[in-house]
């Protein structure tokens with residue numbers, strides 16, 4: 001195991017200081033066995049990665065079951081840890097980088113964690129989404145360059161639990177970063193922690209306008225506890241604002257949260273042959289700027305269970321006709337505090353457009369203030 005592609009961590013270079021993170025470097029023999037196995041399994045589909053997403057998913061599940069543990073037992077054990085939620089982030093290097101088997105490799109590794117799926121609205125409904133740095137520069141994708149979780153408007157039971165990335169091309173020095181929220185939470189002041197756990201924030205829906213009240217979610221908590229007691233975070237980078245207009249705590253709380261995230265995170269380069277998987281409920285991620293360089297990776301969404309997605313859409317998957325904006329309407333009202341929510345929404349709706357604009361806290365501005373502090 002080496003840290004050759006590990007660029008650095010916020011606050012130091014010791015990976016032991018980031019709980020929930022594990023990395024694995026395949027040996028040359030493991031890499032060869034995996035590459036041979038991927039090619040052989042693809043022979044059954046005429047040497048091509050299947051076009052049909054159902055067949056893609058099935059093939060990947062078979063390969064994950066039959067090949068991984070045999071070709072690279074250490075990698076198989078690490079994937080099990082991710083599947084059992086014993087880790088928040090895994091980073092694997094020295095994987096086969098043959099372009100002809102890249103899609104199968106990504107889906108195989110993703111299938112070892114859980115069920116691979118996608119929303120029909122995203123990337124034409126492909127399971128493996130191609131993401132390039134040129135897309136990052138587009139207006140709708142700038143959020144990727146700042147700390148965020150994905151699917152904030154989608155109810156938890158339908159949101160991606162794990163996000164998996166497999167590098168294809170990456171200019172030296174370009175990084176992707178992840179910060180698990182548990183160690184961050186432990187260092188927050190009690191005042192900030194209380195604010196983040198209460199329904200104090202509203203999130204702007206994707207592509208909504210800051211001045212349109214309909215573009216904002218009901219008051220929600222940034223931090224919450226999972227059914228198993230883990231700390232979870234919802235953090236859409238595009239915009240967060242206080243639920244009430246005269247909230248004196250919210251700027252300080254978000255500044256403190258951003259500062260702690262910048263202090264406690266991991267940066268890795270998702271180069272060709274590198275796989276990064278991180279939990280989207282228990283941490284935030286971002287992609288570093290590319291400058292004049294270039295980045296290309298494939299990405300998947302993974303959940304342990306697709307049952308609620310199947311119930312909500314009436315489809316079997318693995319592609320579901322669910323848009324982020326549509327899914328937000330399926331959100332159940334926040335637990336408890338209905339009076340609070342009502343009053344907050346009423347007060348919120350009295351804002352003038354200028355007040356609403358000035359109340360918008362974008363993570364982009366937060367990123368600029370703290371970009372180099374990690």
Ligand SMILES: [Fe+2]
Nearest residue numbers: 144148150285
């Ligand atoms: Fe993202």
